[in-house]
Amino acid sequence: MNNPSSERLVLTADGTHSLYSPVFNQHYHSLHGALQESRHIFIGLGLEPLLQANAPSTPIQIFEMGFGTGLNALLAWQLADRLRQPVTYLGVEAFPISEAEAAQLNFGEQTGQAGLSQLHRAAWGTSQVLSDYFTFQKQHTTLQAFRPEVLYDVIFYDAFAPGAQPELWSEATFAQVAAFTRPGGYLVTYSSKGSVRRALQAAGFAVEKHPGPGTKREVVRAVRL
Template sequence: MKRTLFKTGDGSYTLHIPEWDEQYHSKHGAIAEALHVFIKEGLYHWLSRNSEKAVSILEIGFGTGLNAFLTYLETEKNSFTVHYTAIEAFPLEVTEVQKLNYTSLLNASEELFLQMHRVPWEEIHGISEKFHLKKQQQFFSEISSGNCFNLIYFDAFGIRVQPELWTEEIFGKMYMALKPNGVLVTYAANGNARRAMQAVGFKVERLAGPPGKKEMLRATKK
């Protein structure tokens, strides 16, 4: 599938899929969206309500690696540790990732960012003392983890192009994967997705969205 470089509203790049007319991140700002949805309303929301300093995160859609990299950067500034599992059915090539400008905008290590993409799949890697990464190449429908994660970054492609990823079946798997009081966050605010989350048992909140988007969703396992 063809992917082209796309400059978003905050100056950071994402990848565009012409066949779907879809981007990997918000056209209003790739970094801004990730920081708001996954770091602020996901990671720090969970940390503010739990005394544990070790967070187990599942990312649905590793994609460009931006969410994982931003999470790693937060561990470098704070005292918590992260065990990060990323699911991706169609990994990007390193040559594609090298075109992205995240590290220059974040004043961070390009070598470490690329390392996250180069490390082998299906193995746990110590990216740092406080950040461990495991990438798994599989379809979301194949996830069978139970009671394993504190937090899910649900960053699948949008419901317009992949409605099968926003169903009760998929969110049922997310619910089972979370530990009690675990949290799922997503950039989406679609009513069908919200109702699917509620149907499998989640308590769902509408929150203010990232730049260019009115709302997002956060779901908590009861």
């Protein structure tokens, strides 16, 4: 009998794994390079500039829409430790992957950062201190049901594409996200569709278009007004 986990596993162009979702007919990362995409958009445009500008003792609060494979969280952990600046991460995921699937991903080898298994084994809804600089929590819930307790400095918006999950790319949903994003905070995402940019603007964000990774023309960083 075939292993469903193996059937979902794909190798992207930069040598980093991703997974395929048959439910949404989508891959979790760009096939042009999973690691390249995450580093460029979520770390390079989102977390890194905030850490560089932030007081070293003040934690950066990250919210991720779509914990998924855990790659963005792993890279945030790596950067926090490298810069020795505290980061508190919370991600929501309505459709978690299995620990067996996570064990097949080659993110540790590709990034040089251990700990992916810790992220996936962590109990849902429980905050855990994983290093001197990285505090982690994931919640098994939808964005619509999520109830924030803090304002976030940066939003990693990594839902499946607007064609697959249109409800997550609407003005109403972005207004919900804007309500728990601090003024001046960032929302970073791979989608630069005109409808997405207009919805973000209507929800209270100033939208910046930035060059994308690899062959991708543009990505978005939105600043909370």
